[in-house]
Amino acid sequence: MSRVAVESWITVDKAKQFFTAAGQDFEALKKAALSKDFKPVPLNAKANFTIKTALREVASTNVIAKLEGSDEKLKDECLIYTAHWDHMGRDPKLQGDQIFNGAHDNASGTAGLLELADAFAKLKPAPKRSILFLAVTAEEKGLLGAKYYAENPLYPRERTLANINMDGLNQWGRTRDVLIVGYGNSTLDDTLVEAASAQGRVVKPDAEPEKGFFYRSDHFEFAKQGVPALYTDEGTEFIGKPEDYGMKKRKEYTERDYHKVSDDVKPDWDLSGAVEDLRLLFQVGYRVAQGEKWPEWKPGTEFKARRDEALKRAKA
Numbered sequence: 001m002s003r004v005a006v007e008s009w010i011t012v013d014k015a016k017q018f019f020t021a022a023g024q025d026f027e028a029l030k031k032a033a034l035s036k037d038f039k040p041v042p043l044n045a046k047a048n049f050t051i052k053t054a055l056r057e058v059a060s061t062n063v064i065a066k067l068e069g070s071d072e073k074l075k076d077e078c079l080i081y082t083a084h085w086d087h088m089g090r091d092p093k094l095q096g097d098q099i100f101n102g103a104h105d106n107a108s109g110t111a112g113l114l115e116l117a118d119a120f121a122k123l124k125p126a127p128k129r130s131i132l133f134l135a136v137t138a139e140e141k142g143l144l145g146a147k148y149y150a151e152n153p154l155y156p157r158e159r160t161l162a163n164i165n166m167d168g169l170n171q172w173g174r175t176r177d178v179l180i181v182g183y184g185n186s187t188l189d190d191t192l193v194e195a196a197s198a199q200g201r202v203v204k205p206d207a208e209p210e211k212g213f214f215y216r217s218d219h220f221e222f223a224k225q226g227v228p229a230l231y232t233d234e235g236t237e238f239i240g241k242p243e244d245y246g247m248k249k250r251k252e253y254t255e256r257d258y259h260k261v262s263d264d265v266k267p268d269w270d271l272s273g274a275v276e277d278l279r280l281l282f283q284v285g286y287r288v289a290q291g292e293k294w295p296e297w298k299p300g301t302e303f304k305a306r307r308d309e310a311l312k313r314a315k316a
Contacts, residue, residue, distance in 0.1 A: 021045065060086065060137040062145045064154065067120050069289070071128035077159045078130040079288050080227075081116055081281075082146065082218045083109035083166045084139030088259055097261045104253070104263055109166035110135055112278050119282055127289035129161065136218050139167075140259075146218035150225045158314035162188055162288050162295045163229040164281055165219035170273035171266070172249050175235030178277060181206045182214040185223075185303070188230040188284065188295045195283040199276065207236050207247065226307035228295040230284065234273060 010018070019026040022043040032038050063085065069075030087102025101107070117133040120126070132155065136145030153160065178196055180189055183205035193203045206213060214220065219229035236246030257263040288295060297304035 018045065019043070060145070062137055062149055063135040064149075065117060065133045067117070067126055067131045067133070069128050069130040070125040074128045075130050076155075077161060078132050078155050079162045079164065079285055080132040080134050080160060080222070081113055081164050081166070081285060082134045082136055082222075083113040084137065084145065084218055085110045085135040086137050086140055086145070087263075088140055091261070094261065100259070100261050100263065102263050103265045104171055105168045105258065106139070106166075108169040108171070108274065112166050112169050112274065112281075115278055116282055116285070120285075127286060129289040130155075131285065131289060139218055143216075143218055143221050146221040150221040150227070156314075157225055157227060158310050160222075160227050162186075163219050163222035163227050164188075164285055165217055165222075165229060165231045166281070167217040167231070169271070170234035170277055171253075171269045171271070172234070172238060172246075172273060173241070173270040174239045174273045174276055175201070175246070176237040176239060177202050177204050177235035178280060179204050179206055179233040179235055181217075181231045181233055182229075184298065185301045186228040186230070186295055186297050188228055188288075191284050191287050191295070192230065192232070192280070195280050195287070198283070199280060201235075201276075201280075204235070206233065208250070223303045224306075226297075226303055226310050228297055228303075228307070232277065232281065234277065238273075 016026045019029070022045040024041065024043060029041060066078075069077070084106050087105065087107075088100035090098050090100065092098055113133055113135060120131055134149060136143075136149060138144035139146065150157075178192070178201055180192065180203060183189055183203070189203070196203050213233070214231065217231055219231045223229045234246075236250075237243075238245045297307055
């Protein structure tokens with residue numbers, strides 16, 4: 001199937017107006033789309049628009065570090081931790097602050113990547129399999145850095161066991177839960193459940209699946225190439241906070257700071273939750289690096305066929 005001529009994001013309010021003008025019920029179709037049997041519904045609508053663009057060529061780089069495994073037979077196999085180091089740059093048209101520092105999205109994730117690298121480097125002996133720490137560029141421009149690496153890996157995909165991705169760590173304190181974006185796709189979820197249980201925590205699905213986060217961060221490019229991927233998000237049950245605190249903070253961040261120059265370190269940041277989540281991701285990665293069984297996509301997942309074919313070719 002060929003791509004459509006134009007792809008874009010629109011707001012929910014505009015989408016509702018568009019559906020109404022086309023004689024369709026947005027809420028009814030949204031509900032119907034939750035079923036696996038849902039089929040696309042033609043809107044039979046047309047739109048005219050003009051776009052003016054100014055192109056600028058920018059050269060940017062991924063940054064990678066490798067901790068070699070300690071097992072002679074397994075060190076050629078690896079898992080990859082990722083976080084994106086880029087943000088939105090600078091907007092000279094703004095008055096006052098013009099710099100998008102991206103403290104949460106994704107300086108926090110990049111800091112987490114460095115902390116994990118430091119923790120693994122201190123293990124004696126090192127894990128059996130090698131571990132890559134990959135800071136990718138141009139996530140905000142369409143996952144370009146992750147896409148480039150996933151399509152042009154330094155280490156073979158058929159010997160890459162998994163990708164564990166971080167995109168903004170928990171800013172607001174410890175939680176009783178942790179979320180998996182795309183819960184149920186791979187056995188990495190089961191490994192996370194076991195590790196979270198040891199922390200006295202539970203694992204839940206994405207709290208905002210309608211926002212399509214699974215398709216909007218770097219792990220998705222690895223998944224498209226068949227590599228099992230894990231992408232977690234902070235929980236919503238904050239210890240010592242009201243029941244609705246987590247969702248309120250999410251909404252507040254999205255409205256006030258997401259992709260804005262105001263994404264700075266805030267006085268109310270409590271990184272104890274980020275520390276706990278990083279310990280959890282450390283445990284997942286360590287278990288993968290030491291384990292006898294590779295992570296797998298679960299039956300029915302759209303990425304499974306590509307992985308199965310790649311492993312089949314590698315064994316041929």
